[in-house]
Amino acid sequence: MTTQLRFDRGHTDDLAGFIAASPSPYHAVASAAERLEKAGFRQVAETDAWTGETGGRYVVRGGAIVAWYVPEHARPETPFRIVGAHTDSPNLRVKPLPDSGAYGWRQVAVEIYGGPLLNSWLDRDLGLSGRIVLRDGTTRLVAVDRPLLRVPQLAIHLDRAIGEKGLQLDRQRHTQPIWALGAVDEGALIRFVAEEAGVEARSIVGWDLMTHDVQPPAYLGRDQEFLAAARLDNQLSVHAGTAALAVAAGSPDLPYIPVLAAFDHEENGSEADTGAGGPLLGAILERSVHARGGSYDDRARAFAGTICVSADTGHAVHPNYPERHDPTHRPMPNRGPILKVNVNQRYATDGVGRGVFTAACDRAGVPVQAFVSNNAMPCGTTIGPITAARHGITTVDVGVPILSMHSARELCGADDPYLLARALTAFLEG
Template sequence: MSPSTRVFDRSHTEDLAAFVQVAPSPYHAVAAVAGRLEKAGFRRVAETDAWDGEAGGKFVVRGGAIVAWYVPQGARPETPYRVVGAHTDSPNLRVKPRPDMGAAGWRQVAVEIYGGPLLNSWLDRDLGLAGRLSLRDGSSVLVNVDRPLLRVAQLAIHLDRGVNDNGLNLDKQRHLQPLWGLGEAHDGDLIRFVAGEAGVDAEDVIGWDLMTHDVQPPAFLGRDRELLASPRLDNLLSVHACTAALLAAAQAGDASCIPVLAAFDHEENGSESDTGAQGPLLGNVLERSVHARGGGYEDRLRALAGTVCVSSDVGHAVHPNYAERHDPTHHPRANGGPILKTNVNQRYATDGPGRALFAAACEEAGVPFQHFVSSNAMPCGTTIGPITAARHGISTVDVGVPMLSMHSARELCGADDPAYLASALTAFLRA
């Protein structure tokens, strides 16, 4: 079949696009995952309650993180886990505690840079605002203004004649404050507006975690629509694939292992939080699950000794305009299947047995896979993989989907690769 007549099965990727649309913040991503789990019969449990050891699916939510697991019939206290891990956060611009500002007759929003975004990609885009509002009674409410509201306006070339020759230099404090209207700025304006959008009284709002997002929806592109352009593919693509894999594994009900989904917040700034991979959430869940099934200290250690984690995060496809930035013998390509990510300095946790394990899962699922290593001349990024391995003593392998424009407001991957990844993760959880 020629490329021009190739037919892609886009059902998984279309579902991914819908998932990304309803998940403009980590809190919305967690809510979307929780909704899918509950629809499949999983039960939410509170960390403050006593847990039972009954078979079936359960999940815990803490802020922008969620851990879900399925205990099959016949599972013992020492039954090992199979974990698929990802993160819910993406680089963006986040609202400061005193957000109302302005100059020269423009009303603006004071923002702080979260993670490591490609700053220029946030210029001249229609931006919405989403996140959570914390209320006086201790509760919180999600809010999503998913329409053009904000814009970080770029300086016209007439006022910076050398920009195309000298490069664009953005001052993170002065040049990235978005505008959202005309007139004088007044304290409380933004939060009153957002509270109205959420349907709550502004006087009840005493805290917020709000962030910008690109309101342009995901889209298939290319001659054969074989590519997906979307915001937040890093790393909602993996969160979505991990969720699909857990639900498929739970439906199979194999008692040889307990499948687990761990989607953390704050990976983009180091994972050091109570909802990040460096926090205690995953370890607490695994330990409490052992105890709920009647196990003790020895059973927990036995369970963890047999546990394996796949850390799923996006990686770099070789860029056709910058091929020299990539390792010359490792050129991952879009729609070539998931990538096994290796770094001998432990920026990724993959080792030989881990490579063999994931290769076997891909073979079982009937999907291709590729290898990724950074060029020796370039620093290597990292993931939750090494953190999970070191913190919990769990054998871990790092994988992902190759893409372009990582950390841009809008990223690009192959339209087949998300389904390839989900299939491989499903085979891993069911092995």
């Protein structure tokens, strides 16, 4: 039986705190690193020489974090057990020339990131978060976590056709938030950000800034059986993977090297130096093998025995749109994680991976559900197929079923984050 994780909704409470503290991928990485530090992990730089010493290590690169724990008896050819996830979520991101406006309104020029449900971003109180890059080359996190911006919807009195045609948004003209009154003032937004960060505006030479919903996570429902929050896709899995790795690192006689790989830029294809399509994970795993005195053959043996669980949120059956789901596969909240299957490899799960994850759920005492898409509906994808193809390792796609995926605010079962964390812990412990 796997190591027990304490649960009296404490895990979900901690997830709510993780999400509230992580309005951007960079903050999510910082939140994960903080938890790993408390579990005894230590950060290492990619530019340093690595040793084969045992214990927990992690690497941070922008909005991505890769962490691993080397047991005392690990050999160069010891396989890895990987939990993969992603830190980014669809949102509105600040353009290089951010100051715009018209007719006495000051606005922020934003670019749409990923595939958000744009209507869910209308008439919400939005904050501003991300990172700034200073002239000396250092970066600093920024989080204005209070109502600052708003994308105002047009009143129905001025758009009577909405009743017939539905809401139609122009992605350029209708998504620019307001934040002040007055004539356009070039440099105003960055001066504001500099003041919030406690630096001089002239010291800021670059930024990766984005909007976020400032409404905090909350339990919902008659018996508070749901959790409503921003960025459940996919900070829920990042948090679960971090918790699982911290627990697994304290387990004796680990037969594998447990790994957490939380990537950025999944929502726009993973083709980035911090994405699953980049070299980050492979380079770290190879360096870990070589640091323990391993050869190319040891690396090949380690990878051949490695298994990755790609943990991302999935679709719960929607009660208002049941026809959009497969008629025999209809995942429900609070009934455990889902195994995602797509024979066209939009998900990487095969029979072997399914068996490994099901066995982990059995050891953890966690129920598991199956998910496939309706044949008439296009299927999304994850980091799973990318990881499997790039590194040649067995990969299985899993996750927690949610509603309102890619909305500014999503919904899951309040028990499911803990159930996923238990299953991932059992998987990492082997």
